[in-house]
Amino acid sequence: MIVFEKPHALTDTPFHYCPGCTHGIVHRLVAEAIDEMGIEGQTIGVAPVGCSVFSYNYFNCDMIEAPHGRAPAVATGVKRARPDRFVFTYQGDGDLAAIGTAETVHVGARGENITIIFINNAIYGMTGGQMAPTTLPGQVATTTPYGRDPKIHGNPVRVCEMLSTLSGTAYAERVSMDSVAHIKQAKRAIRKAFEVQKAGLGLSIVEVLSTCPTNWGKTPQEALEWLKTDMIPYYPLGVYKDVTAKEAE
Amino acid sequence: MAKSLMKGNEVIAEAAIRAGCRLYFGYPITPQTEISETLAKRMPKVDGLCLQAESEIAAVNMVLGAASTGARVLTSSSSPGLSLKSEGISYLVGSDLPCVIVNVQRGGPGLGGIQPSQADYYQATRAMGHGDMHLIVLAPASVQEIGDMTQEAFDLADQYRTPVMILSDGAMGQMMEPVDFEGHTPRELPEKDWAACGTEGKRRHNIVNSLYIEPDVLEKIVKERFERYDAIAENEVRYEDYLTDDADIVLVAYGITARIAKSAVNACRKAGIKAGLMRPITLWPFPEKHLAELAEKTRAFLTVELSMGQMVDDVRLAVEHRVPVHFYGRTGGMMPSVDEVAAEITKIYESMKKEA
Numbered sequence: 001m002i003v004f005e006k007p008h009a010l011t012d013t014p015f016h017y018c019p020g021c022t023h024g025i026v027h028r029l030v031a032e033a034i035d036e037m038g039i040e041g042q043t044i045g046v047a048p049v050g051c052s053v054f055s056y057n058y059f060n061c062d063m064i065e066a067p068h069g070r071a072p073a074v075a076t077g078v079k080r081a082r083p084d085r086f087v088f089t090y091q092g093d094g095d096l097a098a099i100g101t102a103e104t105v106h107v108g109a110r111g112e113n114i115t116i117i118f119i120n121n122a123i124y125g126m127t128g129g130q131m132a133p134t135t136l137p138g139q140v141a142t143t144t145p146y147g148r149d150p151k152i153h154g155n156p157v158r159v160c161e162m163l164s165t166l167s168g169t170a171y172a173e174r175v176s177m178d179s180v181a182h183i184k185q186a187k188r189a190i191r192k193a194f195e196v197q198k199a200g201l202g203l204s205i206v207e208v209l210s211t212c213p214t215n216w217g218k219t220p221q222e223a224l225e226w227l228k229t230d231m232i233p234y235y236p237l238g239v240y241k242d243v244t245a246k247e248a249e
Numbered sequence: 250m251a252k253s254l255m256k257g258n259e260v261i262a263e264a265a266i267r268a269g270c271r272l273y274f275g276y277p278i279t280p281q282t283e284i285s286e287t288l289a290k291r292m293p294k295v296d297g298l299c300l301q302a303e304s305e306i307a308a309v310n311m312v313l314g315a316a317s318t319g320a321r322v323l324t325s326s327s328s329p330g331l332s333l334k335s336e337g338i339s340y341l342v343g344s345d346l347p348c349v350i351v352n353v354q355r356g357g358p359g360l361g362g363i364q365p366s367q368a369d370y371y372q373a374t375r376a377m378g379h380g381d382m383h384l385i386v387l388a389p390a391s392v393q394e395i396g397d398m399t400q401e402a403f404d405l406a407d408q409y410r411t412p413v414m415i416l417s418d419g420a421m422g423q424m425m426e427p428v429d430f431e432g433h434t435p436r437e438l439p440e441k442d443w444a445a446c447g448t449e450g451k452r453r454h455n456i457v458n459s460l461y462i463e464p465d466v467l468e469k470i471v472k473e474r475f476e477r478y479d480a481i482a483e484n485e486v487r488y489e490d491y492l493t494d495d496a497d498i499v500l501v502a503y504g505i506t507a508r509i510a511k512s513a514v515n516a517c518r519k520a521g522i523k524a525g526l527m528r529p530i531t532l533w534p535f536p537e538k539h540l541a542e543l544a545e546k547t548r549a550f551l552t553v554e555l556s557m558g559q560m561v562d563d564v565r566l567a568v569e570h571r572v573p574v575h576f577y578g579r580t581g582g583m584m585p586s587v588d589e590v591a592a593e594i595t596k597i598y599e600s601m602k603k604e605a
Contacts, residue, residue, distance in 0.1 A: 041450035062445035070310035077314025
């Protein structure tokens with residue numbers, strides 16, 4: 001009896017991610033949701049620029065690689081051309097909350113019926129550990145070698161809180177990869193986000209707090225610990241918006 | 250069919266719909282806004298979409314998304330907006346995505362002005378984005394030609410899997426002329442089996458992508474694309490000759506400027522000066538072989554542009570010093586009068602007589 005197998009929505013291409021990086025887990029959760037809903041053949045994914053740029057090689061559905069930050073605009077074009085398809089973007093914090101802020105905000109404003117999987121690991125991974133829009137105050141990055149000073153480098157962006165103010169955002173939840181319980185909750189949130197898209201309710205976004213042991217200068221275990229002790233307090237977990245909950249009331 | 254009196258910008262909108270385009274993404278900017286406004290009215294009537302994006306950058310990336318699914322898609326802007334779109338256009342090229350992009354040029358650089366200009370020739374033909382790349386660039390010189398060319402542009406894009414630019418200008422966009430939409434003969438086009446439109450579980454997944462991390466692979470992909478460019482240069486060069494056979498001076502001008510140049514040629518002919526006009530219709534590929542042939546027959550060229558001199562570089566490259574290449578241009582939104590251009594032709598003619 002098979003008790004555990006790779007989701008069909010993932011290809012056989014080995015992940016290139018660093019040891020202890022949680023991208024692989026999130027890829028798997030997205031693929032599981034696609035499998036469970038039986039929508040692989042009707043799904044089009046949009047990959048970002050950043051560590052997950054190669055995600056187009058990992059998902060078995062049709063994939064498009066977007067310019068840096070523009071995945072929500074690319075996804076808009078896809079969805080408007082093919083409203084019958086499921087469309088998701090997979091984006092990191094630099095992509096979504098720095099260079100692509102306008103595109104992110106406006107898919108919320110328009111209520112684009114797409115799903116955003118947003119990986120927040122508080123650092124630029126691919127370019128080697130520079131400050132991200134979500135880097136915590138005091139956090140050391142290669143471009144904040146003395147720690148992020150909000151007076152000089154500005155303050156982190158809380159994406160779910162911001163997007164939840166927009167009328168077109170249907171569902172926004174922040175989850176975390178730091179524990180099995182939280183990973184299970186992340187899975188439920190990702191599935192829910194695709195269900196919200198299926199119901200045609202508007203933008204759904206799941207922000208996933210993730211680790212980057214390589215650029216945080218930590219072991220995988222220490223990274224999970226730091227995620228729990230430092231990141232979650234700054235980025236509280238939970239549902240920030242859910243229009244289906246309102247409907248249920 | 251009876252002709253309608255329409256603005257150049259409106260004709261682009263109508264011709265795109267005739268070509269089967271049902272998706273338009275844009276951002277308002279003068280002097281091209283009539284394209285968006287016409288499509289905002291027309292698209293809902295044909296089950297299409299005209300979406301005003303939050304920026305030029307978003308608009309061009311919506312084009313990228315829609316084109317990735319295999320749909321025919323249009324965007325339009327004017328000079329500063331094209332600078333914003335340039336990153337996305339490079340990605341469109343790198344991903345081999347067909348689409349049509351319109352630039353209704355205005356004066357620059359910077360915010361520049363809102364009057365007609367041809368100062369984006371370098372941008373359109375040399376550097377519309379980063380990397381080794383070209384676009385097919387079409388330069389209509391009448392409202393009728395805008396209508397025919399817009400439809401043709403979608404076919405060219407699909408045939409060669411490349412973005413196609415219509416390089417218009419504020420004058421071409423705003424002026425009204427009679428037009429019909431019957432002139433275009435559709436091409437036979439390849440199937441879009443590369444499109445990311447959902448596998449339906451029937452095939453391997455398609456990936457629309459411009460990233461090739463291995464340099465040898467990237468070189469191979471770029472070289473294959475350049476083979477397609479060679480085919481375009483071989484098959485798609487278009488130009489119009491006017492009285493060039495016996496001309497002592499051949500003017501080279503495109504778009505609105507070609508019309509002024511043609512009037513100047515007529516005026517000079519009346520005055521006994523054998524002037525002619527070669528009007529490039531495709532700016533990329535440029536009719537360089539034809540210019541080289543003309544250089545064997547004529548005694549001088551005069552390039553006339555609404556710029557400080559950009560296309561003149563291509564003329565010089567094609568003529569290769571066989572005969573002198575002169576330039577006359579106005580910029581910033583200023584238009585040369587027929588008299589101004591005729592005076593320039595006369596001046597060159599007189600100096601040639603002296604030398605002879």
